[in-house]
Amino acid sequence: MFNELGLSPKVVSAVEAAGYTKPTPIQAAAIPHALEKKDVLGLAQTGTGKTASFVLPMLSLLEKGRARARMPRTLILEPTRELAAQVEESFEKYGVNHKLTVALLIGGVSFEEQNRKIDRGADVVIATPGRLLDHLERGKLLLQQVEIFVVDEADRMLDMGFIPDIERICKILPAKRQTLFFSATMPKEIVSLVDRFLKDPVRVEVSPPSSAAETVTQRFVRSGSTPKEKRDTLRRLIRGEKELSNGIIFCNRKRDIGTLFRSLERHGFSVGALHGDMDQRTRMMTLDSFKQDKITLLVASDVAARGLDIPKVSHVFNYDVPHNAEDYVHRIGRTGRAGRSGAAFTISTPEDKKLVAAIEAMLKREVQWLDDDAPPAAQKSAARSGGEDRSRPPRGRNRGDRRGPAEAETVAAQAPAPSQPQQAPAPAPARSKSDEAPRSDRGSRRRDRREPDEPRVAFRDTPYVPAFLLRPLSPRKPATTTTTRKSTTEPVG
DNA sequence: AAAAAAT
Structure with a gap:
């Protein structure tokens, strides 16, 4: 006592x-x-x-x-x-x-x-x-x-x-x-x-630090290398997880976070973004929304890999295999906290072979691949949809089955908008320059958009987004080309 | 191949 x-x-x-x-x-x-x-x-x-x-x-x-x-x-x-x-x-x-x-x-x-x-x-x-x-x-x-x-x-x-x-x-x-x-x-x-x-x-x-991983079900997931393929893989994984109450999606690069964030948002997920180049207020607001279950998913850099005390993360998704094996442990340590069980999925492309090997060396055992073992829900859905998920009903409709029974009552207790009980709004997207989508991605964004009937509009005007969050932070700057701010002290050679 | 932290 x-x-x-x-x-x-x-x-x-x-x-x-x-x-x-x-x-x-x-x-x-x-x-x-x-x-x-x-x-x-x-x-x-x-x-x-x-x-x-x-x-x-x-x-x-x-x-x-x-x-x-x-x-x-x-x-x-x-x-x-x-x-x-x-x-x-x-x-x-x-x-x-x-x-x-x-x-x-x-x-x-x-x-x-x-x-x-x-x-x-x-x-x-x-x-x-x-x-x-x-x-x-x-x-x-x-x-x-x-x-x-x-x-x-x-x-x-x-x-x-x-x-x-x-x-x-x-x-x-x-x-x-x-x-x-x-x-x-x-x-x-x-x-x-x-x-x-x-x-x-x-x-x-x-x-010992390694024991944190023991309550976590870890699976590696093979995926194609292009961002589009990786995003498809990720959505399939998320949709296949019926027990997902909330999850962090880790990216290696800040510039991928904005892209992935917007893609998920367009697909109707309740999502926020967090990385170190975002302004401090947005960082705090986003983290808060995530902790309070106002958003379900958080796309984050390794700023969120260690230390953040979010007691109830059911899932970790590594959109990229982390560069350091040690970071892997920290990332998956965000779930399975305090004796709870958790699940961690790591999307791995053929190029990630060496990084996976490094993780295996550190864990002192081989990682388990999703398509090699008894099927967690995601695998079945992957097989069923044949790698494409267009035929699935838009998310946000099939809410009742998404959470395990343990979470059900909490959800009910805080559901503010009857029409969209779990689909809380994402906070305003980060407006930092690093959040701009790289040009190369613009085309594929348009294609993503073709999903016909998304519920996004429905939670745009739900009552609990503070109004100031929806206003731009500062007068719009001209399109940012950051290559100009190079320091003059740059050494030669 | 990265991210974080002072301006």
Whole structure:
């Protein structure tokens, strides 16, 4: 029980109010040590309750003392803006009984609000490295009063090249501090960081990273190489999955995301798009819609591969085989969370042979191909439709059978528009330049469009799309040709 | 063959 971990009554009551009774293994293991002000090295992935394992003890410890202007008492580093925002939400949820100032310092949004919070005296600063350093360089933020320093998703920070930034930040922080350090894996660069910046850490390990995959049914799916063939394969897979409640579709390239997003939208799917070149507000809105089940599918880059805490993803579709075998594990780790079963499909073209081999090498076993084994629903439908799905009824009509019984009541409870209960609207498509369809695809788009009777219009005017989302963000720019903004410092050769 | 993060 949470009240046995040594957390303060305020924290315990907030946790209970949030509906939690039993700590997860990482929480049970890490919280008592964190409360004793020990350094903690936590080996765990998201979905294990990792965030609460540092947020709850931090709230307890912060009850003593007060923040001074520009001198935060705690600092949390996150690799992506979404993760940082998620941690802020966690402080809001568990900190309802506290009067704490929490500042979220991430890029892509204005400095004003951030500066105000810092000046007021932030108890908690949650930041991505770039924006944090920006504040530091402007002299707006002083770190000498930091009592607790949290590094989350350290291995991902490594992948993203943030290690030098973390080292810089560590050197500014007071030596007398508590460090809570989380990483799903321990490559040697991370071990070195831990050795240098943690003091006698208590090592808390929940589950080896590979075990995340065990509740997930993984299938590889052969497909032709052209985008059209891949999109056909994907639609067939999605339509064949009767138990699909929601799913993430991963693309390797940002520029493919917009194309695929629009294609799915045209085919009547409830879909959103998420990648790092989209403006921050749209990113947040889209993620929110997905979490709240307002959209069923999310076409995303690897920005969504790790860490995002979306508790209920039933399916992962890899539209592309990921470049790194490790990314594969992270992507499929978005489903099958918290003991739930999940399904992951990876669309693979003949050109992807080497990447598949790399994944097999890492998994230490062969992957299973959809057409080689006992048929999940998708295979049957693939066989039936002979690779073309034109004859199928338009989606959005056959709703009743799409979800398993477990989800049925949730759906009913939140269905706002009787005519289209599950077909919630997609948020406004991202308007960033990378979302423009490549010219080569324009032709095939037109052909896709030929599907005769799509229900799209029906959910265009459903009531719960905030009106501002449908307005353009800024005056229309002339057709973007981005090749002109090349830097003058480009080296020769 | 990529993505992410400061402007």
